[in-house]
Amino acid sequence: MSVLDVLKESVIAGDEKKVLEYTQKALDEGTALEKILDEGFIPGMEVVGNKFQANEIYVPEMLISAKAMKAGMKILEPLLTKAGVKRVGKVVIGTVKGDLHDIGKNLVAMMLEGAGFEVIDAGVDVSAQKFVDLIKETNADILGLSALLTTTMTEIKKVIDVFEEKGLRDKVKIIVGGAPLSAEYATEIEADGYSPDAASAAALAKKMVS
Amino acid sequence: MEKLLDSVKLLYSENKRLVAPLLGFPSVKMANSSIKLAQQNHKEHFKVLNLLVDKFKPDMQFVLMDLSVEANALGLNTLFPPNDSATVMRKHGEFDMDELDSLNRIEFDSDSRLLGYVKTVELMKRNFPSEVKVGAYVTGPYTLAGLIIGAEEAGLMAARDPEKLDKICAFTTECVIKYNSLLLSAGADAVCVLEPSGVMLGHSHFERFSSVYVKKVVELCHDAKSDCIYHVCGNSTHLIEKMVDSGVDGLSLDSKDAGVDIAGVAEKIPDDVIIIGNMSPTKTIVYGSPLEVEKEVTSLLGSMDTFVNYVLSTGCDLPLETPLDNISAFMETGRNYTVSV
Numbered sequence: 001m002s003v004l005d006v007l008k009e010s011v012i013a014g015d016e017k018k019v020l021e022y023t024q025k026a027l028d029e030g031t032a033l034e035k036i037l038d039e040g041f042i043p044g045m046e047v048v049g050n051k052f053q054a055n056e057i058y059v060p061e062m063l064i065s066a067k068a069m070k071a072g073m074k075i076l077e078p079l080l081t082k083a084g085v086k087r088v089g090k091v092v093i094g095t096v097k098g099d100l101h102d103i104g105k106n107l108v109a110m111m112l113e114g115a116g117f118e119v120i121d122a123g124v125d126v127s128a129q130k131f132v133d134l135i136k137e138t139n140a141d142i143l144g145l146s147a148l149l150t151t152t153m154t155e156i157k158k159v160i161d162v163f164e165e166k167g168l169r170d171k172v173k174i175i176v177g178g179a180p181l182s183a184e185y186a187t188e189i190e191a192d193g194y195s196p197d198a199a200s201a202a203a204l205a206k207k208m209v210s
Numbered sequence: 211m212e213k214l215l216d217s218v219k220l221l222y223s224e225n226k227r228l229v230a231p232l233l234g235f236p237s238v239k240m241a242n243s244s245i246k247l248a249q250q251n252h253k254e255h256f257k258v259l260n261l262l263v264d265k266f267k268p269d270m271q272f273v274l275m276d277l278s279v280e281a282n283a284l285g286l287n288t289l290f291p292p293n294d295s296a297t298v299m300r301k302h303g304e305f306d307m308d309e310l311d312s313l314n315r316i317e318f319d320s321d322s323r324l325l326g327y328v329k330t331v332e333l334m335k336r337n338f339p340s341e342v343k344v345g346a347y348v349t350g351p352y353t354l355a356g357l358i359i360g361a362e363e364a365g366l367m368a369a370r371d372p373e374k375l376d377k378i379c380a381f382t383t384e385c386v387i388k389y390n391s392l393l394l395s396a397g398a399d400a401v402c403v404l405e406p407s408g409v410m411l412g413h414s415h416f417e418r419f420s421s422v423y424v425k426k427v428v429e430l431c432h433d434a435k436s437d438c439i440y441h442v443c444g445n446s447t448h449l450i451e452k453m454v455d456s457g458v459d460g461l462s463l464d465s466k467d468a469g470v471d472i473a474g475v476a477e478k479i480p481d482d483v484i485i486i487g488n489m490s491p492t493k494t495i496v497y498g499s500p501l502e503v504e505k506e507v508t509s510l511l512g513s514m515d516t517f518v519n520y521v522l523s524t525g526c527d528l529p530l531e532t533p534l535d536n537i538s539a540f541m542e543t544g545r546n547y548t549v550s551v
Contacts, residue, residue: 014369055448057412058410058411058412058415059365059410059411060365060366060368060369060410060411060412060415061369061412063362063365063366063369064366064369064370067366098291098294100289100297100299100300101300101361102300102361102362103361103362103365103410106362124300149294150491150492150496150529151293151294151529151530152294153492179443179444179468180492182467182492182493184467184493185492185493
């Protein structure tokens, strides 16, 4: 197996030690940064996403793969920035105001990173204004909004309305997710997309920037 | 109080259904109160629930749903928003097992808010009409573990260090058992184990970190001649077998929108395990008209006609803003429905 094949398999297996070792090996061999992403991390996380959607693995297994990928990306990120490598896209993601739940949002952020996106994580309990400020600051392509409570899901509509009021609605694609949400609800509130889980969020985001 | 299954079977023989939505928060609007006050003051808590029972006459009434009771009793930082359920602040970073020793030293069952919930159950038992079953909630062992160590950390631990998570779940189960004992002594006819984080697990992790421990909660309930119900939010279809294996008397299932085919589940489980659910708590009943609620409830009931072991309910707790007219429509439709067998 090539170094990148081992890297990909190590991401799938969630073997952080091996991911770090083989990321460094790939760099030491002079492998192009984009190639490490495109043939190591991204296909690895794609397999993880597919397994999750097929109910072959669940959140714990997805988490260990995502953590392993993140560990490898920590080595790669500064190099990608320095080299000015263009990422697939840029996403700001956060849990809306009044909601402190973050595991879903964190998983989505990791899957997006694994799919080649630059991710700006706004955290939890994020106000509409803060999302506006972050989008303006980062010029992100996509805004991902998460809510886990029936009482906070209505905040998502408020964020969309604020973007409309500020004349920024057509500057960014807004995708939403979280346990009480549905595709129907997303359509009603005029979000650009809805994803029921982290794996499909990454696929949806890719479609939006392609 | 007769067992839930006996009540369900009796009503079915009369072509009727038990009607018991997961109904709590809309009561605070009726009482001009707040969730924060009701979750901290047992008399206020009873007052708001009493208004619900008076107006809607459900067959079973639970306390307000609150996943923070046990965690708060363990000293975890808890927020009390005025009109939302109390929330435990998220923990981040790796969990130091020494913390478990400190938590073990807490006199968990002396916590005033926890005892407040017990007092609420006492008041419910003493004052509700005798035909209304009194329900209480406990947090599931895996979910409580996630509240203590962080949900993400619990997920990682399940995969990387399951023996460590076993120790934490054994501890959380001890806490839940203590709380459960108090609730049963106060007169709870049914205790529902809320295990929302369980949905993130595969069935073997779920068995190891939840179902095996819930068996102990079930045993305690059965010793007290009470029922035990398992509630896992979201699409719990892959967990049904392990939920049933715990020995619970009933499964409370989330809605079709969450991915649950309730009739499909009913076909696969023994008919001495009650199926409870599963109208969506966030769609028609909140945003629709009473007529639309009637239509949806009728359709749900129709789909479950052939199953003796069914209780009409909602897929999860109804939000605060649920229109009271819609709750009335839910109840009336359920009451007036005749099972066609």
